[in-house]
């Protein structure tokens with residue numbers, strides 16, 4: 001997983017983003033219109049001078065307020081696809097449209113801007129700052145997203161309440177269980193009000209009871225925050241809460 005290289009900021013790129021932003025802002029809210037469209041996406045890496053075909057023609061759609069799961073064995077390409085959907089990487093071939101923005105044609109800086117504003121990420125290992133409290137961790141993400149300071153307190157408290165941690169907001173990560181830390185990570189990921197939340201194996205480190213709590217939090221935030229969630233998983237016990245499961249085998253959906 002990584003941030004992909006070149007830094008080619010240009011006025012043209014900034015203008016292009018603003019054009020996409022304006023178009024997206026003006027588009028009428030339509031619950032049936034896909035939030036994200038993936039068309040014939042392929043991703044090839046060069047490994048030791050040889051091409052490694054990791055994604056081999058992926059088609060998918062995410063609609064508003066859905067919970068979508070990508071399931072498949074280790075190495076099948078789930079994280080590679082999640083990176084494309086989140087604008088962290090670009091396809092070798094094919095198209096990705098996020099709210100009508102053509103991710104496959106946009107430069108790194110343009111995609112970074114869109115990501116900061118419209119997408120939240122949750123990882124298997126909670127990615128919290130160890131010396132900051134739950135409250136401060138969530139506040140940090142608002143600060144980084146450029147949200148005005150006067151809005152922080154209300155939003156931080158609201159997000160921590162949504163994930164059931166109102167009473168633990170002043171605890172630091174080491175004073176919380178794994179499931180509670182993952183809930184702080186969720187509060188952090190939704191604080192800037194993204195339309196899409198991407199989660200890579202969010203329950204992998206948790207026992208089945210904590211995993212069920214995370215899935216229940218996901219269902220709550222889809223309803224209350226109007227977010228769409230796309231997550232990868234190995235865990236067959238949580239698939240039943242998904243609106244749709246894409247099963248990936250060797251870089252393709254079956």
Ligand SMILES: Nc1ncnc2c1ncn2[C@@H]1O[C@H](COP(=O)(O)OP(=O)(O)OP(=O)(O)O)[C@@H](O)[C@H]1O
Nearest residue numbers: 045047052054072073074075076077078079080081
């Ligand atoms: N940057 C890269 N360079 C070369 N090969 C890569 C790169 N990223 C991923 N791969 C290869 O692509 C394949 C798919 O990896 P990916 O991480 O997408 O699988 P996954 O289904 O998410 O697996 P896991 O469940 O173990 O996380 C693997 O063989 C991996 O080694």
